[in-house]
Structure formats: structure tokens, C-alpha cells
Amino acid sequence: MDDLTRLLRDQDGVVARRQLLSLPGTDRTVVARLVRRRELVEVLRGVYVEHTGPPSWQQRAWAAVLWAWPAALADQSAWRAFEGPGRRGRDVERVHVVVERDRRLIAPPGLVVHRRSGFGDRVLWNLGPPRVRLEEAVLDVALGAPDELGTIAALAEAAGGRRTTAARLRAALDSRPWVPRRALIGSVLDDVEAGSCSVLEREYLTRVERAHGLPVGRRQVRAELRGRTMWRDVAYEDWGLVVELDGRVDHVVMTDRDRDLDRDLAAAAEGGLTLRLGYGQVLSRPCDTAHGVARVLASRGWGGAVQRCGKCGAPDQPG
Template structure:
């Protein structure tokens, strides 16, 4: 015999075991029945707007569904939370970001960051499943909302490396951002990720050398090894110090072996080889240039 709770379980099952109060009332469950099931320990209240069909600790999926229900009917996961649902691994923030359109009621809830956004648009939301921003939209916003420049660069890089969003899609989405304090940094990181800014990284490096009083090195020095000709990004031949400026492509599998052979060949020739990721030039320049100065001093500079 069918149970009156079958429609409830069917809806909740598709949502990780969580159902909103609006959905409960829509299938004929009354407020009194909700209270009775919660008191009996069959269901569990989650915030003020949803109920879990299980009574143990909430899974991450349940937390994310409940976050959207808590924020209102047009709410969706945004930023890092949306990337997490899309499959991003090893990156998680303490608070779940949920966006609502301007003018919507904003509820305060523990562990949630519910905010109105002027950038809210229905086309930004994935059309099925857990309401969330499209990956490229989420990646840009996660970077703009990150707690630091370092974190902003990290989330963009991870989203591209893990193939959550293509760098081309992220770049197109970034064109929509006209004003933001971090817009220029995000643009630079996206250019780095596109792999077409080798010369840009070297020009930035030369500019930093001049600003810090470091002799400007020779760029794109040709060397020959057992496997043919290769280039050193920057080289101080007087002191035998090399800096290789690594874009995102240097972390890809097809580059690793060639990079290692080249690095080893230069080292066997008694030059010092330092590696500087382009992301490091953006977010940790001081630390890397301290190492460069240390290498130059060890060879007699200054």
C-alpha cells in the first residue's frame, strides 16, 4: 500500500535526502505533520527552510541543497561552492556562498554567505540538478571574492587544471566584469593560463629586476643539449644563474620530462637554475626575488 510520504521521499531522494518546506507543502504535507515527524525523530530540521529525511550528520550534498533552500526560491550556489559541485577537488572554503537577485530577502544563517548580487542573471545558472552557477561564471566569481590574491590565483588555476572550466570560457566570462578591485589581477592570471604570455612574463620579470636594482638578465638564451636546441628564459651569464619562468603548461604531463632534462643539463654545466611560476610572479614576487638575489650573491654579485 502506498505511503503518504512516498512523494516526499521521491523528491528528497533527488536532492540528497533534503526537501524544502515549500516542496513539502506542495505535495500536501501540513506544518503539523512536519512538526510531528521531527518530534518523532523520523525527520530532522535543517535551518528554517528545509528538512532532512535522515537524522544523522548531514552529508556535504545535503548541506549544499539546504543552503540553497535557506536562501530562497531564486537562490543558487556561487563561487567556490558551485565549483565544488562541478567537481573541483582539494579546494573548499569555510562558508557556502549563495547568490540571490538584488531586492531578494537575505536571511542570516550559520555557515552560509548569502548575498544579493547585481551580477545575478538566470542564464548564469546550470539548468538542472543542484542550482549553481555555470563553472566559468563560478570560477571568475570565486577569484573575485577570494580572501587573497594568492587564493584567487589558486582557484582559477585549479579550475583549469582539473578541467572544471576551460580557460577560454573563463576569459569570455571575465569580459563581463567591468569594475572590480581584483579584475586586473584575474585578467593577468587568465592570460597566464592561456599559455600565450611567455613574453609577457619575461617583460614583467625584467621590469621587476629594474625596480629592485638587480642587473637585467639576457632573455631567451639559446643552448644545445643531447636532444637539440632549447632556450633559457632569463640568464645572468656573468654569474651563471638561470631563472625559468613557468606558465601553467609546465605542470602538464607532456612538459614535465622535457623540462627536467633541460633543467638537469643546465645544472650539470654548473649554472644555478631557479624556477619561477608565473603565478608566483603575481602573488609571491618578494619571496622569489629574495631567492634570486641569494643565488646571485652566492656567485659574487653585489
């Protein structure tokens, strides 16, 4: 196996011009001949692929790293590289790479360049293509999310995928001197480790209940069903309404769902009603959620009025 064949094999059929010129017996004339014969096709300036068809995502990733070298996959692209070619849910239209902060590169279409001081210490250079560590990529995606719900979704997906842990994500977070949403991320990681939904419970209390003047529900109310003890997240006992906050990242487990249904059954058996709320209702749409809960309470006899929180602009009435 000659040097070029070995290099193409190791880099999924992608090679940079500077690499070609470093091979024994290869000069500009040889490179020009390979290009003229279409044995190599330029996909980015100075970067070639060994066929004439559309490059695969893996080849595009290699091409991006070689074009920006020294560089590594970052953000969505690094995460996708860890998950393998079978995972297509991530951003595949653009390839994200990270380079040193003092470099100035004009990225071609389809390529996003991130700049960060000392990025090399966060990179796994032995992988192909080189990429930042998974925990770094997850944090980049979480911090780049347009809202809090997107941040939580990224953290929950990473932890649920079993490729990393909350402890590793927290270590990566601690290594960054300043990040937005640090408190939220830290709290969510605490919940991931504990298997609880304290973030959601706290935010429901402040963003939905208190901010809109809803009656104060009782928290973690004990109930019994068939001799088994269970706990209800929020109970508005005077109106027979229970709010369950579904925020655990492992909530798809069948036994968890079974316990949820048991709590709902116990509430219904007592003439009550159960509402299940998740991160979207509490963090992204707290005003709509508050007015929805208020309408349910009003239908069951509550005579109070919803307060405007300064963001919702809804009328002061339960319905």
C-alpha cells in the same frame, strides 16, 4: 511512489516546509506529525532532512538553497558541487548561495549569502542543487582570493581540471562590467591558452629585477644540448646564472619536467647555476626573491647593490 517520497529522492532527502504544504493531502497537522515522529528533522528554519544523523555536505547544500529560495549555490560551494562529493579540498564548513541583490537575508551560522543583480541568468536551474555555472563560480573564487597568487591558483586549477576552458572563463569575465584584477586575469587566461608563462616573465622583470636594481638578464637565450635547441628564460651570462620561470599551469606533465631538467643540465655543464622560480616567489615574495637572487649573483662575482623598492625595506647591499 508518493509525492513526498519522490521529492525527497530528487532533493537528497531534504525538503522545505512550503514544498510540503503544496503537496496534495499535506497540511500543517501532517507536517507537525512528521516532525514529532522524527521522520523529518529541521536543519534550517523551515527546511527538513529525512533522518536524525548529521546531514551530508550535499544535504547541507540543498538545505541552504531551499532556505534562501529562490537561490543557487555559488562561489566555493558551486565549484565543489560540480566536482562531486569525492572532492573535499574546498570550504566545507560554510555553504555559499547567491540571491537577488535587493533581498535582505540574515544568514544562519554556516551559510554565506551573496547578492547579485540578475543572478538567475547565470544559474543552471536543472541541476540538483541549482548552482551558478562553473565559470562563474571559478571567477568568484579567483576574485575573492586574498592575493594575486590565490587568483592565479584558482584559474590554473580550473583550467587544469579539464571541466572548463580559458575561452569560457574569458567569456564569463567579459560579461562582468567591472572586476578587480581584470588585467591580471586576462593575461593569465592568455597564458593558459598559449601554454606559456609570459605573465610570470613580465612580473619577474618589473617586480624583481628592475624594482631592486638587479643586473638586466638576457631573455629567451638559445642553448643546445645533444643537438636539441632549448631556450633559457633569463640568463645573467657574466655570472653564469640562469633563472627559469615555472609558470605553466600544465607543468606537472612529465615531458615538460624532462625538458626542464635538460636545460638545468646544460647550464651546469657550462659551469652555470639554475634557479627555478614560480608565481609565489615572483608575485607574493618579490622582495625576498630579489635579495636571494642578489646573494647568488654576489657569490659569483657581482659587485652591485640591491635597491629598496619601497616595500621591502631591506639594506642596500647584495648580501
